[in-house]
Amino acid sequence: MASSSATEPGVRLSDRTRRSPLSLRAMVLLMHVLFVGAVFMLDSTLDSRIHEEPWYIGVYGVLVLITLVQYFYTAGSSPGYVIDAMQAGGRMHATFVNTATLSKQSSSKHGSIKSPMNQPQLEKLSPVSSTSSWLHHVVDLYPPGSSNRDWTCAYCKIIQPPRTRHCHDCDKCVLQFDHHCVWLGTCIGKNNHCRFWWYIFQETILCTWTVALYIESLHLDIDDKAWWKDFIGVIMLAVLIFILLFLLLLLMFHSYIALTNQTTYEVARRKRIFYLRGIPDRVHPFSKGICRNIYDFCFSRQNGFVLEAVPPLEELEARAAPYTCRDIICCRCC
Numbered sequence: 001m002a003s004s005s006a007t008e009p010g011v012r013l014s015d016r017t018r019r020s021p022l023s024l025r026a027m028v029l030l031m032h033v034l035f036v037g038a039v040f041m042l043d044s045t046l047d048s049r050i051h052e053e054p055w056y057i058g059v060y061g062v063l064v065l066i067t068l069v070q071y072f073y074t075a076g077s078s079p080g081y082v083i084d085a086m087q088a089g090g091r092m093h094a095t096f097v098n099t100a101t102l103s104k105q106s107s108s109k110h111g112s113i114k115s116p117m118n119q120p121q122l123e124k125l126s127p128v129s130s131t132s133s134w135l136h137h138v139v140d141l142y143p144p145g146s147s148n149r150d151w152t153c154a155y156c157k158i159i160q161p162p163r164t165r166h167c168h169d170c171d172k173c174v175l176q177f178d179h180h181c182v183w184l185g186t187c188i189g190k191n192n193h194c195r196f197w198w199y200i201f202q203e204t205i206l207c208t209w210t211v212a213l214y215i216e217s218l219h220l221d222i223d224d225k226a227w228w229k230d231f232i233g234v235i236m237l238a239v240l241i242f243i244l245l246f247l248l249l250l251l252m253f254h255s256y257i258a259l260t261n262q263t264t265y266e267v268a269r270r271k272r273i274f275y276l277r278g279i280p281d282r283v284h285p286f287s288k289g290i291c292r293n294i295y296d297f298c299f300s301r302q303n304g305f306v307l308e309a310v311p312p313l314e315e316l317e318a319r320a321a322p323y324t325c326r327d328i329i330c331c332r333c334c
Helices: 002-042 046-052 054-075 082-090 100-106 119-125 129-141 193-218 227-259 264-268 290-298 313-319 325-329
Strands: 094-097 165-167 172-174 179-181 186-188 305-308
Touching: 002 046, 002 054, 002 193, 002 227, 046 054, 054 193, 082 172, 082 305, 129 305, 193 227, 193 290, 227 264, 227 290
Parallel strands: 094 305
Antiparallel strands: 165 172, 179 186
């Protein structure tokens, strides 16, 4: 009896965490059906408009379908976990990016790597011999002199590359962690950040179009129109406008961090991340220029697990220098 009662809470907890994403996705689907279906209920002229302008309602219906497909596609995608990158690294499918300056700083006279930890210390961190190469690669991505306590996960007990954070909801370390989206039921990270942006973009267009349809229905001059339809329409329109404003702000923010190669977590916790302390606020350490940032943002999944190194201090100080006429002509920001 004691053993069964002890295991029952754990079973309930796992069932609850497994049902939670499903219930959230069902709620999002219900909200789309509710707001879109209410438009056809409140606007009696849409039935005739379907026959007169089938392309207009047809495009709107396709947009609703594409948005829902993008939602479930993003919700079911993997953000890119550290454990997957470690396995890919063992199969030589992971790429470890470092700058030439950092390589010069970390290399010795004989061409060997000077890491903050020696070989015995690396072996103590993980008993699995296959992770030894992973440890060497990750150590080289951090500035010289960094402590292993700063980049060892306190929960997973694995070595985290830069820009990685442990998600307590997913109970995994996520590469290039942005945030955990409650509505999607998954983390937003390196592999699905672009999908998340496209979902916000499509949802914003759909919400804007739906607001326009609600406004048209409220402006209808029909004699036998029931008063309760206008009442419901005003309430639904107010809620939609609030959602639209939130989506617009969210879309602009994620467009900004995509152009500058940042994450929400880095923007919000910049002073708490040890390798970002002391860097000027206007300097984005992982930015490679707008064009390269957009390319990496859109094709990060095709490029595999690309781990970025923290640029050396000399390079960051050079970026902090004000722009000159030559920099503008040469498109330094691009």
